[in-house]
Amino acid sequence: MGAKGEKTRQKILEDAAELFHTKGFGATSVRDLLQVTGMTKGSLYFHFSGKDEIGLEYLRQAGERFMAFLDEGLEGPSAVEKLDNFLQQAFAYHRARGFVGGCLFGNTALETSDTAPAFARVTAATFNQWRKKLAVIIEQAQNDGTVCRIRSADELAEFVIAALEGGIMQSRLHKSEAPMRNCVETLRMMLYSDKTDLQPHKPH
Amino acid sequence: MGAKGEKTRQKILEDAAELFHTKGFGATSVRDLLQVTGMTKGSLYFHFSGKDEIGLEYLRQAGERFMAFLDEGLEGPSAVEKLDNFLQQAFAYHRARGFVGGCLFGNTALETSDTAPAFARVTAATFNQWRKKLAVIIEQAQNDGTVCRIRSADELAEFVIAALEGGIMQSRLHKSEAPMRNCVETLRMMLYSDKTDLQPHKPH
16 A cells, blocks of 8 residues: 555544544444544545454554553653653543543453454553563662562552553543542552652642 | 332343443443343333433442442451452452453443443442442551551542452453452552461462
8 A cells, every 4th residue: 555545544543543532442333434534435445444454453553652652651760760750641641631531452451351352452462561561660660679579570560550540440430530640649659668758749 | 110010120131231241331232132131122111211221220230239249248357357358259259250241330430431421420429339338448457557557548448449440451351360369469468567467369
């Protein structure tokens, strides 16, 4: 496919983003996609084999963007500051969106785990990459003595992701920043060995 | 409605349970409901005003059953043992189901938070009741000195729910008990002040 075809594919994916984030992959119909893209069925099917290919390609690209967000968030002068920056950026990201839409990967996990294996596989791969990136930083911080050693780095990474996903879910449900803020604050209190200079959460 | 009508309503709700748990409320169609109940449309609509009333009534009753499960789980000779029994029973419940279906309230939160306010309200009320029941036990355990005081009882209760929901999500996605087991074990390590006689997680 030439540059123009690639551009059209990308535009379809961009137009569909809002639908996938709020309705989910299953509830988004071909009719929804035609309406939001303004395309004919023939034209849409020239670029993608169907709704599932559009959804899966969207999910894959979103996974790549999330890894870039992670690499950006996991920055800082020390491992524990990298972790802390990430926690604060994750909170700021969802807060800026008014806790609408939630986490695409969490939503897709719940939507597709039992019913759509192809979607579940891409989602599981994204969570695995996320866990590995966090575990590297947490292990460094454990070696520095700045993060507790009550569990292995990999176990703490998995736990951080679970708590964040649950916090996002609760903030989205109650349309309040309090649950996710509480998750981030409690994680910080539980994980960091030295709490004496723990700054209050930045985004107020 | 007489006893027979009430019995039919309950049978409709029971027949629909599997659909609501695996497909969700939005993706369950009236056609699905007719198929699973074996009823005609006229007969179904005699008992309920429509799909939403069936879903909402199912969700309300499931909330009541969950509160009974909580009261049963939150038993034990001391507050911290009540909390620990609950954590272990929550794990055992989802493990017995092979992590299929997940948590109805978590699923419904993600499915309906942005799109179906009536469902989101019932779900939020269930989570609030859950949080309050846990907070009572956690406060008692904090007063006993058996649960840490790094956060208030209400904040810890909210955090426990978020971490469990995230753990259920990850176990369901990866079809492995490891993520939820890790969540429960990490919560136990983080929350309990005295870890010296912490028994390994019972259900192996």
